Amino acid sequence: MRISLIGAGRVAYHLAQVLSAQHEIVQIYSRTMDKAQQLAKQFQAQAITQSEELTANVDLVIIAVSDQSIASVIGQIHPYLPYSLIVHTSGSTHLDVLKKAHTRAGVFYPLQTFSLERDIDWQTTPLFIEATNEQDQILLLDLANSLSNRVYNYSSSQRLSLHLAAVFACNFSNYCYDMAKQVVDAEQVDFSLLYPLILETANKATQNDPCQMQTGPAMRGDQNILNIHQQMLQQSQRPDLAEVYAILSQQILQRHQPS
Structure with a gap:
């Protein structure tokens, strides 16, 4: 052609x-x-x-x-x-x-x-x-x-749903990696230490239902750890990261710890 x-x-x-x-x-x-x-x-x-x-x-x-x-x-x-x-x-x-x-x-x-x-x-x-x-x-x-x-x-409507899902799965997740690197960079910690965790999380999400693979303090409803993390971000003068952390934690809590 x-x-x-x-x-x-x-x-x-x-x-x-x-x-x-x-x-x-x-x-x-x-x-x-x-x-x-x-x-x-x-x-x-x-x-x-x-x-x-x-x-x-x-x-x-x-x-x-x-x-x-x-x-x-x-x-x-x-x-x-x-x-x-x-x-x-x-x-x-x-x-x-x-x-x-x-x-x-x-x-x-x-x-x-x-x-x-x-x-x-x-x-x-x-x-x-x-x-x-x-x-x-x-x-x-x-x-x-x-x-x-x-x-x-x-169809066009099916592609649109895929594109929206791709923004969550790719663009937003990559920004989460970016935020993670900002957190460890502030304490001069090697970001590469997170590589095995990142790869295992991706493998689990592609081989299982992501909802069933959720872990972490928000999924467990561990408010003590959530508060500690929020305080760390506020003290580091990163209210932008603190806001994202709070929103994501609240969404995970609602999905896995229904009232």
């Missing part, structure tokens, strides 16, 4: 990397030429910054930009790509955002966290596809199956 990418960020980079092994990356479109060129030269693609420079001679166009930019992007590019299949990679953006402007519209959503510094195991990464017609659905299914062993035909 001949594929063009709209965007030159983390998602675009990882998609270009995996797709270039089997397909031709034709163009990289970005608002800034430096970003477009930096990505394009890695895959022998053309770097462009203007919609009118888009070539219509492609099979697939992937919009890999921020969610709030998708609607404006499709409005800008669809007149120059009248017959190409255009998809976005968002978990929380409805297919209709593209469908309103473009007949051949779809979704190609990888449920993964992307960082430039880390490689992605595409075979185990769940991919979710959706399209406005059956032929494009089959095309996206074939493309997804060439990358991953876990491919699903999910």
Whole structure:
């Protein structure tokens, strides 16, 4: 397939990397030429910054930009790509955002966290596809199956629930790691001492019902320890961490120590 990418960020980079092994990356479109060129030269693609420079001679166009930019992007590019299949990679953006402007519209959503510094195991990464017609659905299914062993035909509402869950499971949990590191850094304690605990917690959550795996002072209703921790955070002049600690502890108490 001949594929063009709209965007030159983390998602675009990882998609270009995996797709270039089997397909031709034709163009990289970005608002800034430096970003477009930096990505394009890695895959022998053309770097462009203007919609009118888009070539219509492609099979697939992937919009890999921020969610709030998708609607404006499709409005800008669809007149120059009248017959190409255009998809976005968002978990929380409805297919209709593209469908309103473009007949051949779809979704190609990888449920993964992307960082430039880390490689992605595409075979185990769940991919979710959706399209406005059956032929494009089959095309996206074939493309997804060439990358991953876990491919699903999910609706926009199903993807949205997954994206919300991913924020809790990934973004919020990572911020909890960040807060944990702030706590030990203040006492010059090695954060790596928590690595086995972090990995075991993740393993338990992926192999069992997370609710059944909950441990800790809030789950036990140990108010004495909760108070000690709250005092420590207040004395360290970190009311932001104290507030998060109080909210999470209260939620765990309510779930595991019903009145």
